[in-house]
Amino acid sequence: MKEIQILMNKIVVFVFLCAVGSLAFCSSTLGDPGNLTGFRGQNGLIFEFLVVGSARGSLWGTEVYTDDSVLAAAAVHAGALKPGEEGVVTVEILEGRTGYDGSIQYGVVSRSYGAYSGSYRIIGFKAEEIPTLPDPGNMTGFRGQNGEVFKFLVQGTDSGEFWGTDIYTDDSRLSLAAVHSGALQIGEYGIVEVTVLPGQDNYVGSIRNGVTSSNYGAWHGSYSLKRVSEEPPVGIGEDPGDLTSYRDRTGEVLRFFVTGSDLGSVWGTGVYTDDSTLAVVCVHAGLLGIGETGLIEITLLPGLEGYEGSMQNGITSQSYGSWEWSYSVTRIQ
Numbered sequence: 485m486k487e488i489q490i491l492m493n494k495i496v497v498f499v500f501l502c503a504v505g506s507l508a509f510c511s512s513t514l515g516d517p518g519n520l521t522g523f524r525g526q527n528g529l530i531f532e533f534l535v536v537g538s539a540r541g542s543l544w545g546t547e548v549y550t551d552d553s554v555l556a557a558a559a560v561h562a563g564a565l566k567p568g569e570e571g572v573v574t575v576e577i578l579e580g581r582t583g584y585d586g587s588i589q590y591g592v593v594s595r596s597y598g599a600y601s602g603s604y605r606i607i608g609f610k611a612e613e614i615p616t617l618p619d620p621g622n623m624t625g626f627r628g629q630n631g632e633v634f635k636f637l638v639q640g641t642d643s644g645e646f647w648g649t650d651i652y653t654d655d656s657r658l659s660l661a662a663v664h665s666g667a668l669q670i671g672e673y674g675i676v677e678v679t680v681l682p683g684q685d686n687y688v689g690s691i692r693n694g695v696t697s698s699n700y701g702a703w704h705g706s707y708s709l710k711r712v713s714e715e716p717p718v719g720i721g722e723d724p725g726d727l728t729s730y731r732d733r734t735g736e737v738l739r740f741f742v743t744g745s746d747l748g749s750v751w752g753t754g755v756y757t758d759d760s761t762l763a764v765v766c767v768h769a770g771l772l773g774i775g776e777t778g779l780i781e782i783t784l785l786p787g788l789e790g791y792e793g794s795m796q797n798g799i800t801s802q803s804y805g806s807w808e809w810s811y812s813v814t815r816i817q
Contacts, residue, residue, distance in 0.1 A: 537565030
């Protein structure tokens with residue numbers, strides 16, 4: 485008992501010194517706390533945690549994460565660990581930020597978020613991978629970053645507008661230019677590497693791979709693109725229709741590319757029966773428009789005693805009684 489009391493006293497003193505900033509580096513390795521909300525406000529202090537990397541868990545930010553982000557998932561997203569790998573992760577506590585950019589790295593998807601009260605970053609190594617970002621639509625938001633290279637997860641399409649051949653105006657639809665350039669086929673998902681270029685004096689249109697680009701004169705910004713050899717991140721799949729085939733996986737989080745639709749049946753509001761059509765649920769929930777494709781995160785939930793129907797976004801969901809399996813949806817921007 486005496487030895488236990490001495491050990492407890494040492495822990496209390498250590499935690500106190502860390503809290504008041506007497507130790508810039510709290511060198512004792514701690515267990516995985518799940519997230520870092522319990523360390524909020526200890527800005528600038530550095531801690532070590534023994535963590536098993538995971539591809540699952542909620543995560544917001546890139547390089548700097550909200551402090552409620554799951555540490556095991558952040559460690560994989562940042563490149564410090566692989567899923568299932570155990571290791572010591574060094575973390576610096578940071579103040580809150582006005583915004584956090586989501587991305588896809590090492591097969592893990594993080595989400596964007598606005599202002600938040602606390603942050604952290606994983607230090608002590610250098611991740612070499614360029615973050616893979618969701619499709620931005622076009623590259624006008626990257627204008628002026630000439631020579632910089634970005635990676636995006638894109639689905640090839642044959643609809644939209646674009647101008648140029650090999651070098652495209654930066655307001656050209658990226659998913660269309662990817663097909664025209666041969667990087668992707670129509671309907672195919674893949675990672676494309678895009679180089680931001682200065683504006684050109686003119687852009688010559690052409691017909692390639694079943695899509696036609698237009699001519700244009702001088703324009704302020706441009707880009708070129710190519711496909712990289714990587715496969716799309718693991719854990720992201722095609723729309724399964726509904727979630728009935730996942731009934732043995734309650735509590736898990738899944739991610740699918742979904743195209744919004746008004747064809748199908750839906751029961752519930754906010755939480756839906758697992759036999760509800762996912763594409764229609766996404767429209768009802770306001771995450772997608774009809775015909776719009778997006779990356780959707782699904783949380784598999786236990787059943788409810790009742791589901792309340794409603795009319796939302798042009799979709800009518802039905803009420804239902806007790807049902808054993810449910811799910812909720814959010815969109816990853």
